[in-house]
Amino acid sequence: GENVEQHPSTLSVQEGDSAVIKCTYSDSASNYFPWYKQELGKRPQLIIDIRSNVGEKKDQRIAVTLNKTAKHFSLHITETQPEDSAVYFCAASIQRNTPLVFGKGTRLSVIA
Amino acid sequence: GAVVSQHPSWVICKSGTSVKIECRSLDFQATTMFWYRQFPKQSLMLMATSNEGSKATYEQGVEKDKFLINHASLTLSTLTVTSAHPEDSSFYICSARAGTQGSYEQYFGPGTRLTVT
Numbered sequence: 001g002e003n004v005e006q007h008p009s010t011l012s013v014q015e016g017d018s019a020v021i022k023c024t025y026s027d028s029a030s031n032y033f034p035w036y037k038q039e040l041g042k043r044p045q046l047i048i049d050i051r052s053n054v055g056e057k058k059d060q061r062i063a064v065t066l067n068k069t070a071k072h073f074s075l076h077i078t079e080t081q082p083e084d085s086a087v088y089f090c091a092a093s094i095q096r097n098t099p100l101v102f103g104k105g106t107r108l109s110v111i112a
Numbered sequence: 113g114a115v116v117s118q119h120p121s122w123v124i125c126k127s128g129t130s131v132k133i134e135c136r137s138l139d140f141q142a143t144t145m146f147w148y149r150q151f152p153k154q155s156l157m158l159m160a161t162s163n164e165g166s167k168a169t170y171e172q173g174v175e176k177d178k179f180l181i182n183h184a185s186l187t188l189s190t191l192t193v194t195s196a197h198p199e200d201s202s203f204y205i206c207s208a209r210a211g212t213q214g215s216y217e218q219y220f221g222p223g224t225r226l227t228v229t
Contacts, residue, residue, distance in 0.1 A: 032216040043205060043220040044156065051216070089155060093216065099146045100207075100218055104155045 002027040004092050006103025013080050014111055021106045023090035024072040030092040033066060033073045034100065038087045047088075048075070080110045114140045116208050118221035125196055125228055133191045133224045135206030141186035142208035146218065147179075150203040162189045196228045 003026040013019050025033075031052035036044035050057045050064045050073065057064050061080075066073040077084055087107050091100040115138040125131050135145055144163055148156040160181050161169045168181035180192040189208075193200055203225050207218040 034217070041203075041223075041225070043222045045220075046217060049217065099158050099161055101158070102155045 002030055002092055002094065002101040004090060004101050004103040006090050006106060008106060009104065010107045010109070012109045012111060015080060015082060017080055019075075019077045019080050019084070019108055019110075021075045021088055021090070021108075022072060023074070023092075023103050024070075025092040025101075026071070027092070027094060028068075028071065029094045031095075032093040033064070034091050034093075035062075035064060035075050036089045036091065036102075038089065038105075044089060077108075080108075082110050082112050084108060085110045114208075114210060114217075114219040116142075116206065116219045116221040118204075118206060118224050120224060121222060122225040123227070125226070127197055127228055128195055130192055130194045131196055131226060133193075133204055133206075133226075135189045135191070135208070135221050137187045137208045137210075137219070140208075140210045142189075142210060143186065145183060145189040145206055145208045147181060147189075147191050148205045148207065150205060150223075156205060159191075193226065196226070198228045201226055201228045 006023045034049035035047050037047045038044045048062050048064050050066050061078045063076040087105045089105045090103040093100045117136045119134045147159045150156050158171050159174045162181050162183040164183045164186050170176045183189040203223050205223040206221045
């Protein structure tokens with residue numbers, strides 16, 4: 001089955017700097033790659049996603065890139081703010097009716 | 113946007129008792145719902161996939177007789193933790209996918225924190 005690896009497990013950046021989180025996946029059939037932000041005790045919230053027919057997607061300060069050949073995808077957050085501090089999860093899915101497989105998460109701390 | 117609710121948001125029960133958690137899609141029909149468990153500082157671990165009108169598909173290592181899942185309608189799935197023990201204490205989160213073509217997004221419920229004493 002699918003296996004998703006996520007790095008780093010923790011990341012500290014100064015406010016205003018950029019943060020990059022990387023994930024790799026094992027199943028070349030995976031075609032949907034969302035990123036979730038989870039604050040303590042709350043539900044994961046989708047912040048951006050990308051399908052396999054697209055190499056890059058951007059939404060304001062957040063961008064995701066996908067390299068299908070290398071089977072890895074990355075989350076880029078620019079101009080980080082303290083409110084970006086949370087745990088971020090990447091995930092992968094093969095089809096609409098198959099579950100998401102999550103990475104282990106990255107705890108991002110933005111230091112003011 | 114699509115909304116998924118869970119009830120209760122938190123529950124404390126005694127060891128040996130059973131607890132039922134409800135997951136509802138409030139403004140869309142969910143043909144498929146997923147149940148996850150999340151221990152402190154860990155990722156979401158899939159427990160089972162629930163399809164309306166059919167038996168749930170459990171992940172390896174998840175006891176189907178202990179974690180009973182029922183998906184009786186397109187808007188409701190329930191997870192019953194039977195004979196709960198302290199090691200079952202966790203954050204349980206459901207998610208749902210709409211039945212619309214081309215939609216991949218999963219919508220998560222707010223989670224249920226279960227504490228077994």
